[in-house]
Every structure is written in structure tokens, then in C-alpha cells.
Amino acid sequence: MRTRAKVGLVVGGYLAALLAAWATVAAYIALTDGPDRQASSGMYAFGDALLFLALFGVAAVPATGAALYFVRPFHAFCRVLSVAALAITATGLAAVIVYFAARIASAGALVKSWSAYAVLRILAAPFVALAFLLTGLFAPLRPARIIRWCATFIEAAAFASVVLTWLLSK
Secondary structure, three states, rough: OOOHHHHHHHHHHHHHHHHHHHHHHHHHHHHOOHHHHHHOHHHHHHHHHHHHHHHHHHHHHHHHHHHHOOOOOOOHOOOOOHHHHHHHHHHHHHHHHHHHOOOOOOOOHHHHHHHHHHHHHHHHHHHHHHHHHHHOOOOHHOOOOOOOOHHHHHHHHHHHHHHHHHHHOO
């Protein structure tokens, strides 16, 4: 397959994912249109944005898989992606540490203010874990697969620890 066809396949996959997510969110908005949506428009808008991102993230998996398959022969890219996975996972660990540190009564104002941003990073952890799992499946080098699967496990554990804290504190 020629390079132009590969790029077209990947871009077309992302466009299809974008259209699928947009159409689903538009249908959801049409089905839930009512006084509650009008009264709490900001809350609904945020929920709609999260729904769009989740749908797009899942729908874009085939296009991302195709892109990762096409870049398999480039080992330098594989190494750079492994280093990036470690760096991104470190931010997830830092977010969990800040989140739990802010729950301590003696935590300072700076830690508590950073905790709000830590929650946003923790909410992104499932998508980051899915990305690392997918890149690990297509990694041509064994050490790169191990690094990315470890990063997947760490991201999943970070998200699960915070979610369990939320569920158990209710």
C-alpha cells in the first residue's frame, strides 16, 4: 500500500470517528431537550463535551490502530513513544499524589488548588490507558511493549484508586 493510501485511510478513519461522535451527541441533545437542559445549560454542555470526547476516543481506536500498524517499521518512533509513555504516566502518578495529599487536613492552599487540576488529569487516565494499551499491542520491540503495558497498568490503577475513594466516601 502506498503512503498516500495509508494516510488517507487513517485520516478517513478519524473523520468517520468525528462524524459518528458528532451525530451521536446531536441525537442525544435532541432526545434530552427540555426545561432541565435549558435551566442547567452549562452543566449539560460540559456533559455533552465529555460524551463527545468519550465517543470520539472509542470510535477513533481503529484509525489509531491502523496508524500504529503503519509506523511499526520505524523503531526510532517506537522508542520515542515509549519515553513519552513514561513521561505521561509520571504526570498521572503526580496527579494521584497531589489528589490524596490535598485530602489531608494539614495540606496547604497550594496543594489544595493543584488538586482541582489533578482531578482533570485523573479523569483522562482511562483514555490514556487505552492509548498505551493500543500502542503496546502494535509495538514492534518487546521492551517497548512491556513499558507501554506497565504504563497502562499504572494509569488504570491511578484511576481506580481515585474512583474507589469517591465510591467509598459516599
